[in-house]
Amino acid sequence: MVKLKKKVAVLGLGIENLALAHYLIRKGENVTVCDRRSATQLGERFDTLAAAGVDFRLGPAYLDGLEDFTVLYRSPGLPLFQPELVKAKQQGVEITSAIRLFIALCPCPIIGVTGTKGKGTTSTLIYQMLAHSQWRKSAHAYLGGNIGVAPFSFLPLLFPADVVVLELSSFQLEDLDQSVEIAVVTNITEDHLTPVDPNNPNYHQSRTDYVQAKTNLFRHQDGSEVTILNNDDETCGSIAGLVPGELLSYGSSLQSRGAWYEQTATGDYKIFWNVDGVTEELIGSAQIKLRGEHNLLNIAAAALAAHTGGADRESITKAISEYNGLEHRLEYVATIDGVQYFDDSFATAPEPTIVALRAFQEPLILIAGGVDKGANYLPLAQEILASSVKAVVLIGKMAPVLREIITKLGLEQGKTPLMVEGGTEMSSIIKTTKKLAKPGDVVLLSPACASFDLFANYKERGVLFKKQVLAAKEEDVI
Structure with missing residues (x-):
């Protein structure tokens, strides 16, 4: 049986910790929410919890004074090696999480x-x-x-x-x-x-x-x-x-x-x-x-x-x-003039993009690039050259890096796909692919990189891709 403590802090008010906060309130805990964002940025979440008697520590110094609490419920996005957490643990504060408590209960x-x-x-x-x-x-x-x-x-x-x-x-x-x-x-x-x-x-x-x-x-x-x-x-x-x-x-x-x-x-x-x-x-x-x-x-x-x-x-x-699959995972979007469009925006590292390329035999136009997550992109370049990729539309900060890796390997192997810059807006990216694609081709958004240079996250990247593809399909019908 898990014994809940009395003076607790919820660090970060994401979806997981928001539900946890409500649970702790119902159990009679003295809850403080610590979050980098302001009350205005938290919006309805702040209003609801404040009305329930929750205390808040908001802003850049939200992790100060964590030794005031008995238990800290850490958001998954907060590193265990965060100095403030390390200090609190050294002073006897229990550091746990919503998932750990849920599994126990x-x-x-x-x-x-x-x-x-x-x-x-x-x-x-x-x-x-x-x-x-x-x-x-x-x-x-x-x-x-x-x-x-x-x-x-x-x-x-x-x-x-x-x-x-x-x-x-x-x-x-x-x-x-x-x-x-x-x-x-x-x-x-x-x-x-x-x-x-x-x-x-x-x-x-x-x-x-x-x-x-x-x-x-x-x-x-x-x-x-x-x-x-x-x-x-x-x-x-x-x-x-x-x-x-x-x-x-x-x-x-x-x-x-x-x-x-x-x-x-x-x-x-x-x-x-x-x-x-x-x-x-x-x-x-x-x-x-x-x-x-x-x-x-x-x-x-x-x-x-x-x-x-x-x-x-x-x-x-x-x-x-x-089962049809999850959104942004090799998700079929539309066919325009005989060209199929697939959203694989969830591919934020080389490995899932490699897997995605192997799912197609049709000529591929690959949209790739974004922010590096510390990965090795040579295996991706090898797969691009070995696959049915005929063109790569390069985007984001990794565009020149990917171009260099693919070009160097391609020169060694005597085969290099067409590589073009896609621009910084999804509208220009889709226009670029339409110029390259022919009936029977597949356009695949599988970036192999994180999205944070051009988009808020992989979901926004995928949503904008689908929006522009469907808009292009509508224009084609008209």
């Missing part, structure tokens, strides 16, 4: 999903697989975490028969000292190794720290709990020995116990599993709407997690066949 099983990429799609698929199955049992499934739904918004609704699916970022996991009943790791490459988001200054000081954060999802399990790892991912393979409980795996080849996909003689794909000791086909690609082999891996992971969480096979295959 949750009365039902939790399926936690993390990974550099794929965790959003996998989490949503697990939830949809469980939703129908749980309904048959007169129970419920809930989805929350990094996906954009605060877990404390549904904590009061939970019963022991329910199941919670949490998408969890490395920042939500880095200080976790308790694990979930079912843990899924989709992959671990490199991300968040430099501070690039002005609204989220957190980052990992080394790749070792990043991997450690991810493994906290399962490190504290007992022998009866389950971890599901991607056997195609090198880092997942290296951490398999850390799993204290039952291990299931998935990949692009036969697994000793888990799920995998195979390509048939006709070029289609089938997903198999052997979780009950017998190999059987789960579903074929003709029934799958998601594009790309990477999504076959996401489906395999989700099926294993949902099955372990109690979902029946019919609910699992139904969810797979109906």
